[in-house]
Amino acid sequence: MSDIIKKRRSVRKFTVDPVETDNIKKLLQAGTLAPSGKNGQPWRFAIVQQDKALLRKVAACTVYEDFVCRADCLVCVFMDKLDSYHYIKDCQAIGACIQNMLLKATELELGACWIGEVLNRDAQVKRLLGIDNRYDLMAVVAVGQKSGEKECAPSRKQLQDLILSYK
């Protein structure tokens, strides 16, 4: 498990090969096993995979269009505000849900990248997907088959610099 946590990378280079629908389902199932406050499970998903024209339009909502449009599948993650009891805590729960999906993708040897920047275009993405204002866009996870290229590990702060106190 720790190996998977360590191995996870933001993968931005994909081959042209498709991702099996069954594997997308496995990512989603892992995501939905995250904890959430009062077990509200506020996460919702709009998946764009078959409709490549739509996928390109959603990709064009981010400044990372160049690589996002090359993903085979975009998992657009929303918060259902009707199932949310506390916005901040539900944002955290959805972060936990996305992390589960990324760890599962790592285990399945898929490439995946969490795109937060797209939140600036919430209205545009919802319009493209036909999703109403009951839902807030939380992230897009781009998923594809990884190219062989090795992704660099980002620099990390030292643990001692992140500990405010140990009493």
Added chain:
Amino acid sequence: MSDIIKKRRSVRKFTVDPVETDNIKKLLQAGTLAPSGKNGQPWRFAIVQQDKALLRKVAACTVYEDFVCRADCLVCVFMDKLDSYHYIKDCQAIGACIQNMLLKATELELGACWIGEVLNRDAQVKRLLGIDNRYDLMAVVAVGQKSGEKECAPSRKQLQDLILSYK
């Protein structure tokens, strides 16, 4: 890895046995390997383990005092607002960090419970810990040795009910 994701439970019953410092460090290290927007790593930790009087005071800040005060260790998770570039996305990143800690705790056979309710007492917890307003309290993770008692799996929504569209 999926087994760990499935096995993770909110554990609220602990034995009186301590948790090795080294295991707390492993949880924190797993947490810090989460992704964050622009690699900001906004998570910070204040750990309360040795000072049991302080631990009881922090526990008393939550309505779950009865079980939280029986944890051997409280990992108080904060956001460093000076290292935050977008509050919502950084809340999500901290959710991903907490999820890594919970998965690591599951792997180590430790009991852990994510307490969000304590956010109502941000000021009080920071006063107890001597932490200033540069930091926002994000959660407290109660950690201890699990009692043998089996924790129930919470009910889960069906995946099909969480998918808004698949195009």
